[in-house]
Amino acid sequence: MIRFxxxxxxxxxxxxPALDDISVxxxxxxxxxxxxxxxxGKSTFLYLVLRELRATQGRVYVAGREVNRLASWKIPRHRRxxxxxxxxxxxxxxxxxAENVAFALQVIGKPRAQIAELVPQTLDLVGLDGKADRxxxxxxxxxxxxxxxxxxxxNRPQILIADEPTGNLDPSTSVGIMKLLDRINRTGxxxxxxxxxxxxxxxxxxxxxxxxxxxxxxxxxQGAYGFQN
Amino acid sequence: MQLRYVFTxxxxxxxxxxxxxxxxxxxxxxxxxLVGVGVLLKQQADIADRQFGSQVEITVYLCNETDVAPCxxxxxxxxxxxxxxxxxxxxxxSGFREESKQDAFxxxxxxxxxxxxxxxxxxxxxxxxxxxxxxxxxxSLNDPExxxxxxxxxxxxxxxxxxxxxxxxxxxxxDVLDAAQWAALGTAVVLVLAALLLVGNxxxxxxxxxxxxxxxxxxxxxSTLYIALPFLLEALVTALIGVVLAGGALAALxxxxxxxxxxxxxxxxPWVDGSDYAVALLVIAVLGPLLTVLPTLLLTRKYLKx
Numbered sequence: 001m002i003r004f005x006x007x008x009x010x011x012x013x014x015x016x017p018a019l020d021d022i023s024v025x026x027x028x029x030x031x032x033x034x035x036x037x038x039x040x041g042k043s044t045f046l047y048l049v050l051r052e053l054r055a056t057q058g059r060v061y062v063a064g065r066e067v068n069r070l071a072s073w074k075i076p077r078h079r080r081x082x083x084x085x086x087x088x089x090x091x092x093x094x095x096x097x098a099e100n101v102a103f104a105l106q107v108i109g110k111p112r113a114q115i116a117e118l119v120p121q122t123l124d125l126v127g128l129d130g131k132a133d134r135x136x137x138x139x140x141x142x143x144x145x146x147x148x149x150x151x152x153x154x155n156r157p158q159i160l161i162a163d164e165p166t167g168n169l170d171p172s173t174s175v176g177i178m179k180l181l182d183r184i185n186r187t188g189x190x191x192x193x194x195x196x197x198x199x200x201x202x203x204x205x206x207x208x209x210x211x212x213x214x215x216x217x218x219x220x221x222q223g224a225y226g227f228q229n
Numbered sequence: 230m231q232l233r234y235v236f237t238x239x240x241x242x243x244x245x246x247x248x249x250x251x252x253x254x255x256x257x258x259x260x261x262x263l264v265g266v267g268v269l270l271k272q273q274a275d276i277a278d279r280q281f282g283s284q285v286e287i288t289v290y291l292c293n294e295t296d297v298a299p300c301x302x303x304x305x306x307x308x309x310x311x312x313x314x315x316x317x318x319x320x321x322x323s324g325f326r327e328e329s330k331q332d333a334f335x336x337x338x339x340x341x342x343x344x345x346x347x348x349x350x351x352x353x354x355x356x357x358x359x360x361x362x363x364x365x366x367x368x369s370l371n372d373p374e375x376x377x378x379x380x381x382x383x384x385x386x387x388x389x390x391x392x393x394x395x396x397x398x399x400x401x402x403x404d405v406l407d408a409a410q411w412a413a414l415g416t417a418v419v420l421v422l423a424a425l426l427l428v429g430n431x432x433x434x435x436x437x438x439x440x441x442x443x444x445x446x447x448x449x450x451x452s453t454l455y456i457a458l459p460f461l462l463e464a465l466v467t468a469l470i471g472v473v474l475a476g477g478a479l480a481a482l483x484x485x486x487x488x489x490x491x492x493x494x495x496x497x498x499p500w501v502d503g504s505d506y507a508v509a510l511l512v513i514a515v516l517g518p519l520l521t522v523l524p525t526l527l528l529t530r531k532y533l534k535x
Binding site for chain 2: 050077
């Protein structure tokens with residue numbers, strides 16, 4: 001589903017590459033943690049998948065396509081296969097929960113009937129049924145992140161990218177979010193999640209890719225945070 | 230594509246940034262009006278040129294018995310023949326006609342009659358008689374712009390009192406029209422520049438105000454056109470309002486200044502009319518949207534980069 005072949009990224013004006021000669025293969029339906037300290041290259045890794053960035057060297061394949069060579073007009077279609085969740089939720093404060101989720105479908109031109117069907121379904125899936133008409137500021141952090149996940153998943157993407165989704169949440173709320181991501185993963189969606197939260201990584205026992213100063217230092221099935229086994 | 234969203238965004242965008250849009254509309258209104266005025270002045274100059282340019286003649290007044298220097302008594306038949314030969318030989322002329330003393334007197338009398346006072350010209354003790362008038366040769370030019378050759382060929386011939394070039398009389402009119410046209414277009418250029426900068430700032434502000442929405446739209450895979458469409462429509466709406474206002478101002482100018490005043494006072498001159506207005510309107514109707522949509526396209530590429 002996601003394949004990196006000898007990928008390097010050097011930002012303009014910086015000598016040291018943000019990612020250096022990374023080769024990784026992530027299969028369809030996998031759940032992968034991307035760990036590493038700040039500045040290790042996790043965000044660069046995610047941006048490459050989204051094609052927010054282009055690799056300086058090497059090839060990045062997503063869903064069989066080499067994204068480096070995508071024409072710019074094809075990028076929107078590429079991103080429709082990927083749902084994205086951030087640490088800071090990024091909800092539109094002037095829209096209700098349902099409108100926030102519907103927004104993702106509206107702007108890619110989905111028919112109204114389909115939106116009317118998918119939005120309540122997805123809100124139900126993330127455990128927000130009955131809160132469709134609430135405004136984001138009436139919700140807890142965990143609930144807001146659920147809205148963000150609903151928005152990322154409502155178009156049923158093949159890949160879900162979560163950039164530190166529990167970074168702003170307390171441990172018990174984080175567990176709820178992880179259970180939700182696991183449920184989404186079980187529908188066949190590939191989940192790629194960057195995190196600092198070692199207790200989550202330890203408990204989930206999923207594949208761990210660790211980056212350090214742009215280098216791949218670990219790629220371990222059923223790993224734990226840090227070198228624990 | 231869900232146009233409902235685009236139009237909702239358009240309405241919100243226009244309301245959110247109303248003072249900025251107003252500034253763009255007003256600047257566009259004034260600059261487009263000036264462009265329109267420039268176009269109309271250009272057409273007015275062309276009309277005047279067509280009307281008078283073809284009629285411009287050069288008049289050679291011949292010496293009378295009573296004239297002093299450069300004359301030395303009345304023109305002799307030989308002198309007159311030499312002057313006529315010089316006119317015929319000039320490549321700039323297409324012919325000439327003679328006006329006798331009597332013709333000149335009759336013209337003056339007709340003018341005096343139209344003014345209702347012929348006392349100086351009539352009666353036994355008339356102050357001015359036929360003999361006081363000069364014979365003259367009225368030369369038609371091939372090109373009204375080119376008269377220097379024939380003027381210099383004839384000017385110093387004996388028997389010539391003076392040469393009058395009607396173009397010199399009309400020159401100030403053309404000069405004023407020219408200057409007004411360039412002043413209008415020059416000011417319009419400065420204002421157009423101001424309008425462009427304002428459009429740029431408006432887009433930057435709007436893109437900043439909507440950066441979160443735009444960010445989400447890009448992430449979920451909205452097309453660039455879809456993201457840019459509300460901006461483009463906003464640009465188009467402000468341009469159309471500017472064009473309508475400028476069109477109205479030009480129509481008012483044509484009606485109240487040209488038709489009601491100038492055309493009434495200066496009847497000898499044909500004036501710009503509805504068809505000229507249509508041309509000016511077409512120019513601003515094309516220019517207005519270009520002025521807002523083009524910078525929007527360029528800047529949305531910059532600010533909304535996918």
